[in-house]
Amino acid sequence: MDQRIITFPMPTAGKISLVVAPRAVLDRLTSMLAALALRGRVLVVDGGNCFDGYALARALRGQTHEVEAALRQVWLSRAFTCYQMVAMLAELPVDGTPVIVLDMLSTFLDENVNFSKRLRLLESSLNLLRRISQGAPVAIWARARTSSVTAEDQQLLAPLLETARDVWELQAPETPVHQLPLF
Numbered sequence: 049m050d051q052r053i054i055t056f057p058m059p060t061a062g063k064i065s066l067v068v069a070p071r072a073v074l075d076r077l078t079s080m081l082a083a084l085a086l087r088g089r090v091l092v093v094d095g096g097n098c099f100d101g102y103a104l105a106r107a108l109r110g111q112t113h114e115v116e117a118a119l120r121q122v123w124l125s126r127a128f129t130c131y132q133m134v135a136m137l138a139e140l141p142v143d144g145t146p147v148i149v150l151d152m153l154s155t156f157l158d159e160n161v162n163f164s165k166r167l168r169l170l171e172s173s174l175n176l177l178r179r180i181s182q183g184a185p186v187a188i189w190a191r192a193r194t195s196s197v198t199a200e201d202q203q204l205l206a207p208l209l210e211t212a213r214d215v216w217e218l219q220a221p222e223t224p225v226h227q228l229p230l231f
Contacts, residue, residue, distance in 0.1 A: 064177055068217045077189055089121050131161075146187075153170075163200055
């Protein structure tokens with residue numbers, strides 16, 4: 049994935065923005081998060097344990113000398129289960145504060161929870177995000193899985209795609225197969 053050409057517009061209130069992409073897009077999302085943090089408070093819900101505070105500090109350092117003040121604007125919550133994701137989203141304020149959800153679907157891939165229950169919890173999460181998005185920018189990153197994509201993965205992604213107004217689907221570039229010369 050050519051990181052130089054991937055840019056995402058800032059999310060805006062009134063709609064949900066969705067990025068479906070491999071983990072390589074995380075640097076671009078961190079840049080977007082840094083830009084939001086320079087404007088004010090940002091709420092981050094990390095569903096895939098992928099938030100990198102050092103990368104955010106580096107992104108901020110390139111834009112301001114007040115790195116610590118900007119970092120204090122980022123409020124982080126980590127969800128490790130689909131139940132925690134719903135609970136965290138339910139507790140977010142509806143006050144116009146931007147919300148970024150990282151690797152949202154990771155928490156809904158838990159095979160220890162009945163699939164129909166996971167779908168209901170995902171729909172509850174999306175309803176909460178819809179409510180928040182009425183007055184605040186909301187951006188979601190759903191990690192595109194390149195190996196062993198199942199029908200369940202597709203069923204979990206479908207409601208996200210239906211909910212989002214702005215969708216960017218990015219794929220990792222195919223690695224060309226090179227035949228090594230014999231001599």
